[in-house]
Amino acid sequence: MKCFHLWLVWKWQAIIFISSSFLLMPLASTLVLADSAELQSQRGAYLARVGNCMGCHTTRGGKPYAGGRKMRTPFGVFVTPNITPDDDTGIGQWDEEDFWQAMHHGKSKDGRYLYPVFPYIEYTKVTRQDSDLIFAYLHSLPSVAQNNPPHKIDSPYDNQWLLFLWRAWYFKEGVYESDSSKSEEWNRGAYLVQGLGHCNACHTSRNVWGASQDGELTGGEIMGTYWYAPSLISPLEAGMGDWSIDAIVELLSTGITSHAVTSGPMATIVRQSLQHLSADDMRAMAVYLQSISKKEIDVKKTKKIPPMPEAVRQYLSKGELIYEKHCQDCHGVSGQGVPNIYPPLAGNRSVTMASPLNTIRSVLYGGYPPSTAGNLRPYGMPPYQHIIYDIEIAQVVSYIRNAWGNIGSLVSHFDVDQSRGNEY
Amino acid sequence: MKVPDTLEERVKPCTICHEDAYKTGADAYYPRIAGKPIGYLFNQLQNFRDGRRYYQPMAVLLENMSDEYMLEIARYFASMQYVYSRPEPHSLPPDEIQIARKLINKGDSARDLPACSACHGEALMGVEPFIPGLLGLPHAYLAAQFGGWRNGGVMRGQTPDCMSEIAKKLTQEEVYALAALLPSQPVAGETAEADTLDPELVQECQDLFSEVRFLQ
Numbered sequence: 001m002k003c004f005h006l007w008l009v010w011k012w013q014a015i016i017f018i019s020s021s022f023l024l025m026p027l028a029s030t031l032v033l034a035d036s037a038e039l040q041s042q043r044g045a046y047l048a049r050v051g052n053c054m055g056c057h058t059t060r061g062g063k064p065y066a067g068g069r070k071m072r073t074p075f076g077v078f079v080t081p082n083i084t085p086d087d088d089t090g091i092g093q094w095d096e097e098d099f100w101q102a103m104h105h106g107k108s109k110d111g112r113y114l115y116p117v118f119p120y121i122e123y124t125k126v127t128r129q130d131s132d133l134i135f136a137y138l139h140s141l142p143s144v145a146q147n148n149p150p151h152k153i154d155s156p157y158d159n160q161w162l163l164f165l166w167r168a169w170y171f172k173e174g175v176y177e178s179d180s181s182k183s184e185e186w187n188r189g190a191y192l193v194q195g196l197g198h199c200n201a202c203h204t205s206r207n208v209w210g211a212s213q214d215g216e217l218t219g220g221e222i223m224g225t226y227w228y229a230p231s232l233i234s235p236l237e238a239g240m241g242d243w244s245i246d247a248i249v250e251l252l253s254t255g256i257t258s259h260a261v262t263s264g265p266m267a268t269i270v271r272q273s274l275q276h277l278s279a280d281d282m283r284a285m286a287v288y289l290q291s292i293s294k295k296e297i298d299v300k301k302t303k304k305i306p307p308m309p310e311a312v313r314q315y316l317s318k319g320e321l322i323y324e325k326h327c328q329d330c331h332g333v334s335g336q337g338v339p340n341i342y343p344p345l346a347g348n349r350s351v352t353m354a355s356p357l358n359t360i361r362s363v364l365y366g367g368y369p370p371s372t373a374g375n376l377r378p379y380g381m382p383p384y385q386h387i388i389y390d391i392e393i394a395q396v397v398s399y400i401r402n403a404w405g406n407i408g409s410l411v412s413h414f415d416v417d418q419s420r421g422n423e424y
Numbered sequence: 425m426k427v428p429d430t431l432e433e434r435v436k437p438c439t440i441c442h443e444d445a446y447k448t449g450a451d452a453y454y455p456r457i458a459g460k461p462i463g464y465l466f467n468q469l470q471n472f473r474d475g476r477r478y479y480q481p482m483a484v485l486l487e488n489m490s491d492e493y494m495l496e497i498a499r500y501f502a503s504m505q506y507v508y509s510r511p512e513p514h515s516l517p518p519d520e521i522q523i524a525r526k527l528i529n530k531g532d533s534a535r536d537l538p539a540c541s542a543c544h545g546e547a548l549m550g551v552e553p554f555i556p557g558l559l560g561l562p563h564a565y566l567a568a569q570f571g572g573w574r575n576g577g578v579m580r581g582q583t584p585d586c587m588s589e590i591a592k593k594l595t596q597e598e599v600y601a602l603a604a605l606l607p608s609q610p611v612a613g614e615t616a617e618a619d620t621l622d623p624e625l626v627q628e629c630q631d632l633f634s635e636v637r638f639l640q
Contacts, residue, residue: 060483061474255488271488330427330436338427365481366437371490378493379433382440383481 044137047130050281051123051196052273053138056080066090066144071117072224075210076153078117086143099135100128105173113163115153116171116210125176125195170211185280189288192281193217197273202229202265217292221357226421227264228355232289237353239293240286248286253277254374258339260350261369263362271370305407312410319399322392326384327400335404341379346404356397356411360419363393390416431500437485438497455565461615462502463553469494478572512563512607524601527594535593540602542622543586547613548606551621560611566603570594 048054057080059068067082082090091099091109098109106120107113114120156162176195178187193199194216204212205220219231219238230238240248247257255262255270262270277285308316330342337344345351351359366383369375384393390413397416401408427433441454457465471477473486473494486494516524526532528548531539541548543555550557558566573591591599 059475061476267488332425336425338425341427365484366440367484367487368437368489370488371493376490376493377434377496379427380435380437380485382437383485384440385481386441 040133041137041140044133044135044140046276046278047134047196048137049273049276050192051126051134051198052269053083053134055268055272057083063144063146065138065141066146066148068146068148073117073210074223075115075157076151078115078151078153079148082144082146082148083138084141084144084146085139086145089145089147090143091138092143094135096132096135099138100131103131103134104128104175106167106171113160113167115151115163116166119198119201121171121212122195122198122200124171124173125191127175130196166209166211170209183287185284185287186291188281189284189286192285193288197285199232203232204229221355222265225265226357226361226419228353228357229265230350230353230355230358233293235294237349240290241293241295243290245283245286245290248289249282250374252285253282254372255370256340256343256375256378259337259344260348261343263350263367263369264358267367267370270372275370275372275374315395315410316399316402318392319395319397320403322388322396323399323403326388327396330381335400335406340375345400346406348406351400352406352408354409356401356408356415357419359397359400360393360411360416363397364416364419389413431496435497435500438501453562453564453568455561457501458504459615460502460556461550461553462498464550464556465498465501466495467554469498511610514604514608516601516604520597520601521605523598524605527598527602528605537590537593538625543625545613545616545620547616548609549611549613549615551616552618557615558606559609561607563603563607566606567599570599570603574599 054064056069056071057065057067059066062068063084065082065084067080069080071078071080084090085092087093094109101107101109102114102118103120103123103126106116106118106124176187176191179190182190200212200216202222203217203219205214205218206223207213210223215233217232219229219234221228233239235241251257251260251262252270252274254275255267274282327345331337331345332342335344335346335348337346337348343350362381364383364385366381368380369378371378388396393416394411394413398408398410400406401411438457442457468477469486469489470491472479472482473489475483527537528540531537531542540558543551544558545551545555548558570591573588574594576585576588594602
């Protein structure tokens with residue numbers, strides 16, 4: 001018996017000895033890893049770019065990541081928080097676990113449910129490793145002491161119990177799960193599009209509770225922006241099933257291709273986030289996006305177009321005159337555009353898709369595609385809100401939606417007026 | 425279709441409003457930008473983009489533009505010959521003309537108001553590289569800017585906000601007289617060089633002048 005006891009003591013000593021040598025090993029490997037800390041930080045910075053944290057957590061011209069940007073929704077005005085490592089006004093007192101709780105579970109450090117204006121519906125798919133890297137990067141930023149105004153949430157949406165119910169109904173927690181029937185590249189793309197890239201935060205329609213409906217990436221008006229984020233599935237909108245991978249990559253990384261251009265919030269996403277993606281990640285995203293889109297269908301076969309009534313013909317011919325005067329010099333006599341400079345209007349789905357919102361806004365406000373490495377000095381579209389009347393904008397938009405083989409609904413001056421407004 | 429690879433083609437969205445002086449009525453708002461000092465133009469482009477100067481149509485256009493490109497555009501307009509101006513007649517009574525002239529040329533030391541010409545140059549055509557000229561601008565634009573300065577809405581968050589401090593000291597009558605008299609002056613003379621400025625004023629508005637990094 002005693003012998004056994006001694007043996008046990010010896011065994012424990014051995015275990016302690018052996019495990020302490022193991023304990024020393026992580027220390028040694030920390031030393032080896034010291035120079036990869038820089039790499040880790042770069043990785044975190046890169047992931048924060050992919051997630052475009054800065055896009056929402058920075059006001060116009062404000063200190064990066066210090067928050068304060070107002071997000072208008074039908075449920076009230078949300079103000080993005082300061083996520084610099086300031087102890088009092090930022091997330092200085094958070095640790096990795098708190099950050100994971102926010103990203104993965106949609107809960108704040110104190111356990112409160114976060115409003116889904118923070119896209120945890122998508123971020124829940126992000127891996128723990130990526131979450132930790134982003135957190136480490138945010139904690140390496142300079143602290144900015146900046147108190148932001150509180151949200152102004154309308155009653156009853158300020159009730160945490162409602163949020164509890166909302167989450168129970170609409171929030172599915174869980175890291176992205178690879179589809180083993182698909183390639184590694186496809187899965188990487190799916191992870192980026194569905195998770196960190198949170199494309200569905202805009203490219204979806206929402207029900208009265210603000211929850212995504214009708215499936216992912218099926219397009220919808222972006223809350224509080226007066227822009228329509230087109231479907232990435234439908235071949236009638238921005239589905240890219242019959243695009244080459246190279247063309248998708250070109251559009252998302254430079255903001256422009258020979259036949260399409262990004263505008264509005266998407267131009268901003270390209271500038272702030274997508275142009276900084278690695279070639280591999282960009283390609284993976286393109287592979288995934290190409291795969292989820294339905295293939296091209298012939299619109300003319302699916303729609304029966306009745307002969308045009310005389311009144312409509314007259315309406316459109318007024319639009320044609322405006323087109324000749326203001327638009328033709330750049331977009332061409334037959335709406336053909338100029339590759340990588342002025343987008344074509346003939347056959348342009350952004351012009352013909354069901355929602356005329358983006359086209360109306362482009363005419364009202366004009367704009368430049370983003371300055372990117374692939375398009376340093378973009379050509380631009382002049383604003384016409386000062387130049388022509390709403391009814392003329394309605395006529396010319398109706399015209400381009402129905403010229404050169406395009407088919408689209410007519411636009412009235414009420415539509416033009418209702419397309420005004422934005423976050424400024 | 426061949427598109428010229430020029431800045432002239434690229435700045436069409438600017439020139440649709442700022443092109444010339446032939447606009448009348450509600451459209452007579454847009455200030456000239458041709459021939460204004462490069463630093464001033466660049467600062468304003470940045471201010472519009474970054475929300476310090478509030479004007480929605482400009483903010484939308486500049487939303488996704490890089491500093492480098494904006495500098496190129498500023499240089500383009502700064503180097504353009506100023507070709508248009510038709511003085512706008514005014515109907516100010518003689519005593520109000522007197523008030524405006526005094527503010528332009530002498531200021532009012534009792535209220536610590538420098539003369540307009542002390543900063544904007546003897547010819548009121550601005551001073552390189554940051555101070556804009558005051559002539560050849562429409563009445564509506566000048567009146568709106570004065571209003572903006574007085575309400576602190578033109579240059580949010582910029583310190584020191586010299587022009588805002590000055591505008592707040594002016595009376596409504598003085599603002600009206602200046603906004604009417606300046607557009608009636610024919611444009612003559614050149615943008616002045618920086619060394620013509622009073623060193624004391626430069627000291628006061630130091631931040632404005634120290635932003636030379638981008639010109640190097």
